[in-house]
Amino acid sequence: MKRGKNYQESLKLIDKNSLYTPMEAMELAIQTSKAKFDETIELSVRLGVDPRHADQQVRGAVVLPHGTGKKVRVLVFAKGDKAKEAEAAGAEFVGAEELVDKIQKENWFDYDVVVATPDMMGLVGRLGKILGPKGLMPNPKSGTVTFDVAKAIADIKAGKVEYRVDKTAIIHVPIGKKSFGAEKLADNFHTLMEAVIKAKPAAAKGQYIKSVVVSSTMGPGIKINAAKVLE
Structure with a gap:
């Protein structure tokens, strides 16, 4: 080359x-x-x-x-109070089934990190073949599967x-x-x-x-x- x-x-x-x-x-x-x-x-x-x-x-x-010097866009899979908490913490995208549909049907990737509450992982699991190869699948080891969504978002935004x-x-x-x-x-x-x-x-x-x-x-x-x- x-x-x-x-x-x-x-x-x-x-x-x-x-x-x-x-x-x-x-x-x-x-x-x-x-x-x-x-x-x-x-x-x-x-x-x-x-x-x-x-x-x-x-x-x-x-x-x-x-x-990292990069603005990071966060997508959070959550419902109810946890969804409100994610919005208040500054997540760019928050939702549930409608976001799964959008990703599946539109091949949508306008985000950099995906966070999910543990109760949403059954739903998010449907996206394994789409998010997995891009390194976007939420994972407990990296702190992206958690009920403490506010802390997860704060950490991600902090670098x-x-x-x-x-x-x-x-x-x-x-x-x-x-x-x-x-x-x-x-x-x-x-x-x-x-x-x-x-x-x-x-x-x-x-x-x-x-x-x-x-x-x-x-x-x-x-x-x-x-x-x-x-x-």
């Missing part, structure tokens, strides 16, 4: 054979972000787990101290991110925007890595954190020294 001039220029700033400290990596990610828009800074963490086994799944959620290991044993998570600056990005990075390390499955053997790479939306990857992730 042929890369543009900006990418080639950015590549010259990175030593491919070096492992950077988290702070050095954040500074480089900002330096190598040359697009005209405020690029997202994303983290990719390769784990020493086999995601084919249920007891080696790594999944959870954490509130980043400085948020809560979900992390989940994919089929290739990698977690991809945005940790902020270029405009945040290196210090805030490093804070978010440390918070996320602490959560991922705590989520290590008991069945995982050997080295757990295999590699850590940070990059901007359009920029090259920068390798972080895995031994220094929590320094």
